[in-house]
Amino acid sequence: MNPLPEWFRPVSEYILREGVPETLRMAAIAVVASLVIGVVLGTLMTIRFRPLQWLIRFYVEVWRGLPILVTVLFIFWLPAFDVGRHHVQLSAYQSAALALTLWGSAQVAEATRGAVQSIPKEQHEAAAALGFGWVGRQTFVILPQALRRMVPPLVGLLVNTIQNTTIAFAIGVNEVLQAGQRQFENVTSGLTGQPVAPSYAPFLIFGYVALLFFIICFPLTRLAAYLEKRLT
């Protein structure tokens, strides 16, 4: 009945049970944190105060410009340090989530800046005329409109972040790709009591990993395209 070979069942179950939740949880943490940090930085960037603009621009260009793998390795290998009385040593999982957040928040900051600046100046003036202060103006008038325009690119960011969790493979986080790799080693070593897999195992395992990502990401990219179309 089942067209898939017997050795593949425990492999696929392991990837689904261990890898997929790890990937999705990390992506969720990184996207939410990116959103919070990015929206704040992007809004601050629209203030006409040069030193602040330069500082945020530097943050954005550095974390956007570096390959994420470089950021991941850098944070992971940094020696432990003390902040006040706290001894800080990030785990592999935390390092990867932080690196993805730095990258993601840079993307969101840039998108927010663009979206905020695309809101007509009259909106600012009208809100000011109604007696809103700067914070009130941003929170109740500008950002709600700007965020609406940002929804399609934010769905795109989610897709990219889900895919980029695979980079955490490099420091041993058990995300989908790492889970696949571990199973690949298990079934080919024959040491784990699992049925020994034939030589085409890696083809099937990595194909399966790719398929999982496709199943998660494809509907999201379609959604982003649909939202983009509806917005214009």
Place this chain on the structure above:
Amino acid sequence: MFDRSVHVLASFEWSVIWDSQGALWGGFKHTMKAGVVGIVLAYLVGLVLGALRAHRIPILNQLAASYVELIRNTPILVQIFFLYYGLPVLGIHLDVFTVAWLSITIWGGAFMTENFRAGFEAVPQRLSEAGYALGFTRLQEFLYVTLPIGGRIALPSTINSAISVIKNTSLLLLIGYPELTYVANNIQSNTFRTFEMFTALAVYYLAIVWTLSALIRFLERRLALPEAF
């Protein structure tokens, strides 16, 4: 492999960077070797497939669309692993350098296909109609009307894709291709000079990426189509 010795962050040692300049330069050359081959081929793939898609050539259009969706919706690292570990099963054994340029070509080609398709589709209909009115064949129309104008529209976004291709070469570390990140990571794990090595590494990458982004801004100003369009 993954335990880290806790040690004090001592003062910044310039000499560590100085001593590893030669090794880093070697890594840079490997990065550029794979990156340039990948970018050139990705441009070719993108131009051809982008044209097929924009002109809705039957069957080929759908095949190109499937290729783009498949690549865009799976992580490039999984694609690299698939090429490196999966293909030998089919009797296709690729060495590390081949997987290096091939994987980033396949990935970059998909993104450039979208860039060029969008550029070609942004060419106003009346311009290509004017071409046909002059008696151009479809190929001539593409070569003399759609390509120059649409290519110009697409150029900045293709350079963005090229930047991503360069950044993605760092992932080749995981199949043992001795590019920049591989070299720097090796030195830092031998010397424990994490901060110094990653600073040097960041300077290399940011120099490449920032130069190309400056090029985009320059071209955007230079190639902006006249208002009449």
